[in-house]
Amino acid sequence: MEFLIVSTLNGVIYGMLLFMVSAGLTLIFGMMGVLNFAHASFYMLGAYFAYTLSGLFNFWVGLIVAPLLVAIIGMLIERYMLRRVHAHGHAHELLLTFGLVFIFEELIKLFYGDFPVSYQRPDYLNFAIFNLFGTDYPFYRVFIGLVALLMFIVLFVLLTRTRVGMVVRAAERLPDTARALGHNVPMVFLGVFGAGAGLAGLSGAVAGAFFPTNPNMALELGVIVFVVVVVGGLGSLAGSLIASLLIGVFSSFAVGLDWSLASLFGLIGLGDWANSLGGLVTMPLSSISATVPFLLMLIVLLVRPAGLMGSKN
Amino acid sequence: MDTETQSDVLVIDDLRKHFGGLEIMRGVDLTIKHGERHALVGPNGAGKSTLFNLISGEHRPSGGHIYLQGQRISGLKPEQISRRGLTRSFQITNVFSRMSAFENIRIGVMARHGIRFNLYRRIRPMRAINEESHALLRQVRLDHRADSLASDLTYSEQRALEIGMTLATGAEVILLDEPTAGMSRDETAYMVELIRQVTEGKTLMMVEHDMSVVFGLCDRISVLVYGRILATGGPEEIRSNQEVQSAYLGEEEEH
Amino acid sequence: MRYALIAILALLALLIIAPPLLGTGWQYALINALIAALFAAAFNLLVGQGGMLSFGHAAYFGVGAFTVIHLMQSVEYGDFPFPTVLLPLAGAAVSLLCGVLAGFFATMRSGVYFALVTLALAELLHSLAPHWDEMFGGEAGLSSMRMPSLGLTFGSTLEVYYLTLAWVVICIGLLYAYTRTPFGRLTLALRDNEQRIRFMGFNAHGTKILVFGISAMFSGVAGSLMAISNETANYSVFSTQVSALVVLHTFVGGSTIFFGPIVGACVLSLFTFVVSGVTHSWMLYQGIIFVLVMLFAPKGIGGVIQAHIEQRHSLPWKRLAAPYALATLAGLMVACATVFVVQSLEIVLSREYAAAVARTGEYAPYTVFGLEWRVFHPLTWLFPLLLLVPGLYMLRRAFARIQTLWDNDESDDDGDIATTPELMEGGR
Missing domain, CATH: 3.40.50.300 (P-loop containing nucleotide triphosphate hydrolases)
Known part of the structure; x- marks a missing residue:
């Protein structure tokens, strides 16, 4: 019971964090057709910038200014790099962002070293919010969830209730028509790219103070975020929210479970036979927890490439 | 029925x-x-x-x-x-744009001869294939453009190439x-004449x-x-x- | 084309004659460069000729490597006799099989979705391998030893080098021959227009599976050679980095030209060998080179060279000489400034330097380009700035001039340097 509640809570919060990063990625793909490999790098940049700023000023300055800096970097990339290679097609844009991943990772290593930095949350945020079955539950986890929730509400209101949001949604569906109607589509792209980068930066700034901040964080999170946007359906915000929660909860549960295919066979009385096979069949879920998301991604791509909520094929 | x-x-x-x-x-x-x-x-x-x-x-x-x-x-x-x-052409130009006009036709000729998964012979010495491709290219009056990339051809030349590719597969229909x-009036007249010629005996x-x-x-x-x-x-x-x-x-x- | 043949033969002669005169370090670097070249050529069969961008080619490279390690182990324990020389055949066979299987599914999708399927497949293997002891030896991986065969002991790096060279030359030769078969031509047609080949009576899915399989097969040979050379393989051969590196090599070299990726792989892996001994930031430099190529030379180094060869009769070489010299000089200035800043940062921001500062309380001078620099001296930071700003300005001017000279002289095709039939078709 304890495991169930704590794991669910951890999973939901991790899922909301995943959503904060994947929201920008999926929005950018939906509008511009660019699959931005460097998106998780923005997450990493957010964490490192916030680390530096919180050292120079305080935690809150880092939390607010770091995402803005990341958004500016994102806009510069869109304006001076992506737009330049746009004529060569989407594959080329994708390759360009792919190269940027290495540059960002190496720059971070250059400035901060190969090892994790100790990006700390302030002490007054460091308390147990409640006690579950004798275990303290850290407030900061809840804080991450709250920031994500706040961001989701802001994003939702922006997209559905404001003029800008309408243009964004129009430009997403029919860029040429939107342009013909006199909207400045390149400007919208610039804004969306910047906003997406800023969101990833914000999640880095929040999460970096809880999870390790190291040069590998972009690559590690990057592949999971890809899984999320694919499973949710490339371009679908609602889809990636569901997929984020799904994968968040799954990862959190899988770590603690030692189920295997063999135990599944055990249910129908074939346990001994399955155990004798060894190999994949007896591998516990906890050790293949990193594999399952990719399997899910693969199945979605092959069976329903539009994803859970996507409508485009 | x-x-x-x-x-x-x-x-x-x-x-x-x-x-x-x-x-x-x-x-x-x-x-x-x-x-x-x-x-x-x-x-x-x-x-x-x-x-x-x-x-x-x-x-x-x-x-x-x-x-x-x-x-x-x-x-x-x-x-x-x-x-x-039975084979078709398309409303929008639909050629192999980064291959030469000759090669565009030759792919069709390969199809006609059932050459699909041939990995063990060079194509250049295949005389029947190459000669037939040249003949077809002549038929759609593109022999002087044999080595040009399909994307470098003029619009009406590309449409003629399309018809050549369609013929190359040996389709009866x-x-x-x-x-x-x-197309302009002159180009249209030219194309009508071409179609009349090359579809002789076909449907x-x-x-x-x-x-x-x-x-x-x-x-x-x-x-x-x-x-x-x-x-x-x-x-x-x-x-x-x-x-x-x-x-x-x-x-x-x-x- | 005759010149190209002579150049290739000369290069081959050099590759045969030179290595005994080099140290083992260089021999080893050449082995890696050859393997990277074959891997890139195999990858480019799929990407450049088949038009399918894969982000998970490490999977087939790794399958080749593990196949060979397993086989080497059974040879080592005397279970199964198999000549070391022919080991890559086994890697090729298993990779072909895996490639056909994976290709069957992956080629059901196209574009970004295809790329994501290949990525997912490789990540699947990469995340599974460290937990699967019997197959991949867990996190430590598997090791074995090269057994003597055909009178060769394979004890020295040089012998391994010649084995690698032979396999790489044969395989690249086969890949080149592929481009001149009917199926090779069909592959190009597939890249240009899949719909059309279907309506011409070809089975597009089957064609794509076979292209994928063959590309995987030659990638497997490259992986096999890597396993033979290292006598070990672990799950990291499936990593994103391996898939990424081959993408980098291929596109820096130029995917629209057969020899582009091979040149890119050789240049970049030898660059890595030389530079990684001097600086930790070699990957940064490689990333910068890749992004610059993507931005300013979308068809890669090979594309630039090819454009020059094609236009050699029409270009105003005499008038181009000055701007080219200016661009070279400016490029060197900018590169120099960049390297200076990166190397300075690498030293000043390192842990050792911070420790020294903490210990002695002062910022000691450091050495870059054989000169001493002080961290807080204005000249230290003025120097790269003085190179960078005029360098960038000169580069802009030079390229504007080069652009006009090229445009003026273009005959009928407007600088389009796509895959020309001449190059792909070979001897005309």
Whole structure:
């Protein structure tokens, strides 16, 4: 019971964090057709910038200014790099962002070293919010969830209730028509790219103070975020929210479970036979927890490439 | 089912197609005879392109049948239909843009000879293939452009190349989708002459908007309106058909 | 084309004659460069010729490597005799099989979705391998030893080098021959227009599976050679980095030209060998080179060279000489400034330097380009700035001039340097 509640809570919060990063990625793909490999790098940049700023000023300055800096970097990339290679097609844009991943990772290593930095949350945020079955539950986890929730509400209101949001949604569906109607589509792209980068930066700034901040964080999170946007359906915000929660909860549960295919066979009385096979069949879920998301991604791509909520094929 | 004779090359029987709830083809019956040049005309949105897509295997029919030389082809894949002797061109230029004109044709000739997975011979010494490709290129009057990239050809040269590629597959039945669209008067005249020459002895079905092309080139004409064949007949018959006039030709003259 | 043949033969002669005169370090670097070249050529069969961008080619490279290690182990334990020389055949066979299987599924999708399927497949293997002891030896991986065969002991790096060279030359030769078969031509047609080949009577899915399989097969040979050379393999051969590196090599070299990726792989892996001994930031430099190529030379180094060869008769070489010299000089200035800044940062921001500062309380001078620099001296930071700003300005001017000279002289095709039939078709 304890495991169930704590794991669910951890999973939901991790899922909301995943959503904060994947929201920008999926929005950018939906509008511009660019699959931005460097998106998780923005997450990493957010964490490192916030680390530096919180050292120079305080935690809150880092939390607010770091995402803005990341958004500016994102806009510069869109304006001076992506737009330049746009004529060569989407594959080329994708390759360009792919190269940027290495540059960002190496720059971070250059400035901060190969090892994790100790990006700390302030002490007054460091308390147990409640006690579950004798275990303290850290407030900061809840804080991450709250920031994500706040961001989701802001994003939702922006997209559905404001003029800008309408243009964004129009430009997403029919860029040429939107342009013909006199909207400045390149400007919208610039804004969306910047906003997406800023969101990833914000999640880095929040999460970096809880999870390790190291040069590998972009690559590690990057592949999971890809899984999320694919499973949710490339371009679908609602889809990636569901997929984020799904994968968040799954990862959190899988770590603690030692189920295997063999135990599944055990249910129908074939346990001994399955155990004798060894190999994949007896591998516990906890050790293949990193594999399952990719399997899910693969199945979605092959069976329903539009994803859970996507409508485009 | 109509009585099927040797001369009926393509028989379409009560063909239906709907996308979701939208009914595009509402029971088309059409018979194309061997060696005829048949035009398919009709207002925009009548379903001409959809009919081509159904015949050539791009889409599966929702109902009805299509027979080619007496064999059912409805439900087959495009490549299977192509191998049975029916091939098509496209409304928009659809060539291998980064290959030379000669190579564009040669791919078609390879298809005709059933060379699909040949990895053990060089293509350059294959004399029959190369000579046939050159002959076809001459036939569509592109021999002087053999080595140019397809993307470097002029628009009308690309359309001619398309027709050459269609011929190269050795098809007996050729479907051309608006072969003169977007051409000047001179280019159109040139293209009509070319089509007349190269389809000699083959069966041709074409979608065409230019009525002078239709009446000048085709033996029979079918008028497609809202997913149904309104009328089929010779040029004179169609010209004088009252129903057709009101549904289609009249509208055209207003332009 | 005759010159190209002579150049290739000369290069081959050099590759045969030179290595005994080099140290083992260089021999080893050449082995890696050859393997990277074959891997890139195999990858480019899929990407450049088949038009399918894969982000998970490490999978087939790794499958080749593990196949060979397993086989080497059974040879080592005397279970199964198999000549070391022919080991890559086994890697090729298993990779072909895996490639056909994976290709069957992956080629059901196209574009970004295809890329994501290949990525997912490789990540699947990469995340599974460290937990699967019997197959991949867990996190430590598997090791074995090269057994003597055909009178060769394979004890020295040089012998391994010649084995690698032979396999790489044969395989690249086969890949080149592929481009001149009917199926090779069909592959190009597939890249240009999949719909059209279907309507011409070809089975597009089957064609794509075979292209994928063959590309995987030659990638497997490259992986096999890597396993033979290292005598070990672990799950990291499936990593994103391996898939990424081959993408980098291929596109820096130029994917529209057969020899582009091979040149890119050789240049970049030898660059890595030389530079990684001097600086930790070699990957940064490689990333910068890749992004610059993507931005300013979309068809890669090979594309630039090819454009020059094609236009050699029409270009105003005399008038181009000055701007080219200016561009070279400016490029060197900018590169120099960049390297200076990166190397300075690498030293000043390192842990060792911070420790020294903490210990002695002062910022000691450091050495870059053989000169001493002080961290807080204005000249230290003025120097790269003085190179960078005029360098960038000169580069802009030079390229504007080069652009006009090229445009003026273009005959009928407007600088389009796509895959020309001459190059792909070979001897005309």
